Amino acid sequence: MTAARMNSVALSTPIKGTDGKVITEIEVMKPTAGALRGLQLAMVQMQDVNALAKLLPRITQPALSTDQVWDLDPADLADLANRVSLFFMTPEQLVMIQIEHQTG
Known part of the structure; x- marks a missing residue:
């Protein structure tokens, strides 16, 4: 699996973009130290929902809004x-x- 595909998430429940288009796939980019500003690294690593709601708009393409993060299907948020x-x-x-993964 390529790094680009590995960082792409196909949404099980598509959401509407800010432009009105339907979003079915989201690319997650590796955060820089600047993208982590104001967040507790431990909370991000523990997958704290509030920390993710702040981080995901900074590192997704198309860029999700905080409201869109809150509207995600729980399975998509977990992915x-x-x-x-x-x-x-x-x-x-x-x-x-x-x-x-290969042997399991």
């Missing part, structure tokens, strides 16, 4: 949160996940 978690893993941890 996005899992993608964000991958950014905080070392390369070795990511390799272990890929190995487990």
Whole structure:
């Protein structure tokens, strides 16, 4: 799986974009230190919903608004949160996940 596909989330419940178009897929970009400004890193890593509601608008394409994050289907929010978690893993941890996924 390529890095681009790995960071793409197909929504199980599409949402409306701010332009009125339907959003069916969201790309999650690796946050910079600036994107994490004002957030507690531990809360982001624990997938705290409030922290994600602040972070996701900064690192998604199309850029989600905070209201759109709150309107996400819980399964889609969990999928996005899992993608964000991958950014905080070392390369070795990511390799272990890929190995487990292939053998599991």
